[in-house]
Amino acid sequence: MANCLVAQSGGPTSVINATLAGVVKANQLNPIYTTVYGGLNGIEGILQERMVDLTNMSEDENRILRQTPSSALGSCRYKLKRTNIADFEKLIQVMEKYDIETLFYIGGNDSMDTVYALSEYAEKKGITNRRFVGCPKTVDNDLMVTDHCPGYASAAKFIATTALQTWLDFNVYTRQEVFVLETMGRDAGWLAASAALSGVVDLVVLPEIPFDKEVFLEEVRKSMAEKNKCYIVVSEGARYADGTYLAAAEAKNDGFGHAVLGGAANAIRDMILDSGASSRVKVQDLSTAQRCHATEQSLVDVEESFKLGMSAHMRSMDKAFTGQMVGVKRKPGADYDVEFFATAASNVANHVKNFPVEWALPNYRGVTQDAIDYMKPLIQGSPVVLMDGGLPAFVKPYYKR
């Protein structure tokens, strides 16, 4: 029997480790691989033969791993270039040396391209006993083919919960005030849109809708006239029709030569203050916290993420299973349910699934019921969080052991 290798890449999420836990658990239920290796820091570490043995992970550790945010194996931004044959050769050598038949690569767009490139290379070289399987993750929810990406829902739940709570905070004074919440989403508005689940957001600015300052400010003025308050959510990737980011317009030179990225929310704050639409604007940039706040995972998300890892492992019993990504398909019907399926990684690599512009209401006035109906089932349920001395119990990162 051969071995398998699991690794993680790209930006972490709150449930990325659940997929890892799923692969490990599946192999305990049906040990088709002798050893389950964890590759440290993605392809970057695998090329350096940095690996740990995860085969006999205890159920207790597996359970805590599922609630631990961020890539427990470490991550990398290293992109395999098709022109860099040395990397491909080295990777195959490592796989041969450790008798690794299957590499499960958990990641986003770039990682699916890595799966695609490696399977393509193996096929070209006639290497049939080294296989490559992709498992999607990304808070951005911007991968094609799959209904949604593990990681998105938990970030969405944290964003909507924080929107609701900061909205309660910002309303307590009678004074005139605007609140601007900034979310991630460089190219896709899924995260910003998720704030609308709170039901309290007045305006949402998405990257998919070219930003029109005058139309936007008019809407702010309307809210202020009506209730003296305006709660705004903006995606970091919000941009003008010419492609200029709002954040870029805000970027300042600090006098020492490096530009200070001002942020989309700060840009909106400044234009509101300058226009006189409100004399007071508060900003909250959710920044890193939104993709690692695993203490408020969505139960749907973490369970799907775990099952996706299991599904990938189980499908890999098929010796022809390579160059594939396992995805999630939403079943038709009123009750939310999904099935898992596989698609060629090439269908996913190098594409971006945008938030549908037809799901955005005119004049930044939020999102349609269709958008809510899509997002709402994803944030349902809350796992019991195992605690340790008042703080959540997390596994120690494998790259620190």
Place this chain on the structure above:
Amino acid sequence: MANCLVAQSGGPTSVINATLAGVVKANQLNPIYTTVYGGLNGIEGILQERMVDLTNMSEDENRILRQTPSSALGSCRYKLKRTNIADFEKLIQVMEKYDIETLFYIGGNDSMDTVYALSEYAEKKGITNRRFVGCPKTVDNDLMVTDHCPGYASAAKFIATTALQTWLDFNVYTRQEVFVLETMGRDAGWLAASAALSGVVDLVVLPEIPFDKEVFLEEVRKSMAEKNKCYIVVSEGARYADGTYLAAAEAKNDGFGHAVLGGAANAIRDMILDSGASSRVKVQDLSTAQRCHATEQSLVDVEESFKLGMSAHMRSMDKAFTGQMVGVKRKPGADYDVEFFATAASNVANHVKNFPVEWALPNYRGVTQDAIDYMKPLIQGSPVVLMDGGLPAFVKPYYKR
């Protein structure tokens, strides 16, 4: 039988409504007041006779109120000036009109001064049937006499949890990187110090310790040399020996005449980049979220806050009970336990309890075991959060009904 009035003031917290719920519940258990009025927007709204009747709040609403962050009655920054006799007269008139014997005022420093001033005024005027009782709340934990302030522990728990989770996120890449987490705390370092509960913080910058840029940068360099990473927590009120805020040094004019407060964390980011101590610095400003993230309340905090409201109500049976604040005293012994007590509001008003400088380790290297021993019991336990469609169930603010 006369009535009572409860109101909230100052910046909200995650458990401020639990004190309100405690007063209401105590009066249901022993109806010493005919009506429990809720005053909207603190003194500001009471002067306008804006009140709601909370007497018969259902147990279900009371339970949800306890987990609802931010002042459900609204808040104000209105400060009663002792020279403005008209306000004092008006307030007594309102109390007479509605037959209000006792005003419970939930708030921080300024609110305790309001309780003090009102009771002083009543005494001077020989008014014996209008009484004033303070209930402390503040995330800043800077009130005197009481061991700690309701609201602090839940903010501390959120900060430590977020520190732990963002630390896991920021460590996944092998690259050189600094992370800077900014907390509230204009004059007191309690919140910044609470991040140390996570056990992962390298450096903590408190307002109580005059900031020495060279010493600080040397410590950053040491961390970078040792592990290529440095996790820093800074209080918004961090300042140089001459009193200048780090945030002020960072403040920029945006070209339209209004200064942009750069934030203490941004100031630290810039000095690290400029010094070359690290080429990459990520910033997370916890901003509003840290004082309203009630989905992660500390069980100790929310229960104490509720009991404090009950205690204030029960003590007010004593017709001489006025001008007092109810506080929390930590009992001696290894097991954490508290008792409630009363102190003159004048002992609390207009003072600030700083984070003890002897609890700070030299060279920004975190806090002592004494500090951990003080903070750790406060963040224990997690209440079950009642959910509603994937998001926490919260009461609709009374000022919006």
